[in-house]
Amino acid sequence: MIDEKILRQTLAVLKPYNQLFEVRILGKKPEVYSGYFTSADTLLNELHKFNLKGKNCFITLNSIDSALYSRDQRDCFIKGGTTTSDNNVISLDWLYVDVDPIRPSGTSSTDEQLEHSKKTAYKIFTALQERGFSNPITALSGNGCHLLYRIALKNNKENQELIKKCLAWMDMCFSDDVVSIDTSVFNPSRVCCLYGTLKQKGTNTTDRPHRMTRIFYVPPDLRTTDKAYLIKIAEEMPSEQRESYNNKGRSPSLDIEKFMSDNGITFSKTINVRDGIAYMLDECPFDSGHKNGDSKIFRYNNGAIAFKCHHSSCSHYRWQDVRQKYDPECYNRQKSVPSHNYNRDSNISYEEPAVIEKYTPETFRTPLQILTANEPEPEYIKTGITVLDAEINGLPKTELSLISGLRASGKSTLLAQLLLNVTEQGYTSICYSGELSNRKYTDWIFRIAAGHNFVTSTGEYNNGYFVTTEVKQQIAEWMNGKLWLYNNKLGNKFSQISQWLRDAIADKKADLVILDNMMILDFSDYSKDRYEAQKQFVTELLHIAQQTNCHICFVAHPRKSFGFLRLEDVSGANEIVNLVSQAFIVHRVNADFERNASQIIPKAEFDSIVSSTATNIIDIAKDREGGAQDVYIKLWYEPISKRLRNSVAEFHVYPWQNDFKDTQITWDDIKKQEECNAESISI
DSSP: OBOHHHHHHHHHHHSTTTOOEEEEEEOSTTOEEEEEESOHHHHHHHHTTSOOTTOEEEEEOSEEOGGGGGSTTBTSOEETOOOOOGGGEEEEEEEEEEEEEOOOTTOOOOHHHHHHHHHHHHHHHHHHHHTTOOOOEEEEOSSSEEEEEEEEEESSHHHHHHHHHHHHHHHHHHOOSSEEEOTTTTSTTOEEEOBTBEEOOSOOOSSSOOEEOEEEEOOSSOOOOOHHHHHHHHTTSOOOEEOBSSSSSSSOBOOHHHHHHHTTOOEEEEEEETTEEEEEESEETTEEEEETTSEEEEEETTSEEEEEEOSGGGTTOOHHHHHHHHOTTTTSSOOOOOOOOOSOOTTOOOOOOOOOOSOOGGGSOOHHHHHTSOOOOOOEEOOSOHHHHHHHOSEETTOEEEEEESTTSSHHHHHHHHHHHHHHTTOOEEEEESSSOHHHHHHHHHHHHHOGGGOEEOSSSTTOEEOOHHHHHHHHHHHTTTEEEOOGGGOOBHHHHHHHHHHHHHHHTOSEEEEEOGGGSBOTTTOSSHHHHHHHHHHHHHHHHHHHTOEEEEEOOBOOOSSSOOGGGBSSOHHHHHHOSEEEEEEEOSHHHHHHHTTTSOHHHHHHHHHTTOOEEEEEEEETTTOOOSEEEEEEEETTTTEEESSTTOOOOOGGGTTOOSSSOOHHHHHHHHHHHOTTOOO
16 A cells, blocks of 8 residues: 655655654545545655555645644544645745546446646646746656646635646647546645555456556656746637638628638647537647647637647647638738848859949949849848847848947847757858867857756856766757857968858858957057058958858947946947947946846836846847837846747747656656656556
């Protein structure tokens, strides 16, 4: 009835440091025994006094008020004692996901149902891992699977509702006609099976056996998942829309099955959901790799329709997107399709213009001649900073951009992340970093690319993290041929570097060049006058960008500034800011920013920045083409990964890890651990 080793492990993981917990023993209704304990030894001693045949043991998951230890059932079990209520819970420590097979009450699950529960738990595990959740404790409930995600939330109505919404999201995405996600376990005083005790429901038969509950995987680095990630999945709940053929309400309601049939959307089966039915699609309309019920269309009894694909890459799609994909005019507007003109046209050569001394008819051209010249359309490189791209459309090829900011404002972090983002789009980049060695710069990029699930703490000091050699190797292979770093050992004389840049851009077919930073470069061959030399430097960069069809971004430090940094504070000749098409100033949101920015930024926008918890700001100081100016883009810095995120809960998955499993905790690791712990259970 009891496995002491597993039970001790359970308490060591769930209730460390002699934390108070309640254990309940449930027999035939209304037979309930309750006890409060802080010690595994005391609990085991009391459990051995009981005849546990036909009874099941449960434990409170969350932290409870220490005053409860003074109740009558201190270190012992009594029948019918007062048990823990929601108001007795101090904090919400765990997001408890119960994947339970659907079966008649009072019965155990079959082996087939248990197997399906494990497969569903794997889908949830993967989906949440894709969204930035830390890895959970994984357990066997005796009949199904449990996932326990460590959280650290106050026990209040807001957080209870948040957990409720998260469980509703999982139920919507993953419940089917074999298993369901229990949405009732959101309340703070909810008990979970006490792992290490036998789960006994109904009669113990060959088809429906009683099984020992157990934790079969604890992550080596059990981290807390930030609240922001819970909010993120809660916000993914699809909106229900009442649909008609012209969406004006006077036409007949949309026949969803006819719509799917007419457009080749097939489904394997339907399942009953709360207030409606769900069609389990054979494949997602937006990614054919998402198959076998990964996506669903919901039809509710009130006529509303919704769509959901549980994969992170499709999480933003709603029913309206599905309908517009097959019927673009259904809402009387055309759905815009983003351009994917990523790579340089290899059939176009970009050579230096011929020097013509005499006037010819080609010296001046009419707009009609320009229009019919069949020159390539302007190309814009997306930065991956979503709000910034929405404002400026990206970085235009053949042009320059400038980045400035005070020390430690995030300039180099932003540029390192930009290199990763453009690599993901298929572009090739060349980077000069004069302040960091090639090794240190690549380590910085590796950490950003790895993300917090692949970064390991050194345990030696705060913010001490590293990326394993295996992960670095995989990232390096993904970026191979797409990112080229200048060898700093060759010097910093720009007259030589500029020629090497021209040759390298042509050789590597580079799309983006980053120079970090201007102040490190040696311009002594240009002019003895510093400002004249800087003017020639920027002019040279512009010529390179125009003649090689790339975008060049360089960093220019500001002069000493005692207020809020503006474009006129950028150090160097005026021609620097005149020749660039775009200029961005990076700010760190700290006490100095709040003191100085409040005098410059309009109050409503300033209050929005400060209240948002954003850690960094990109100030669009100049955008020649679009005209954006004094637009402030909020970003959130994550110390573990060194990423600047578009939102506090953003978790970007770079393609390098799609086929990389060796250093990531996977379901295979969990299965192996389970096999080691319980030879009688097969997966």
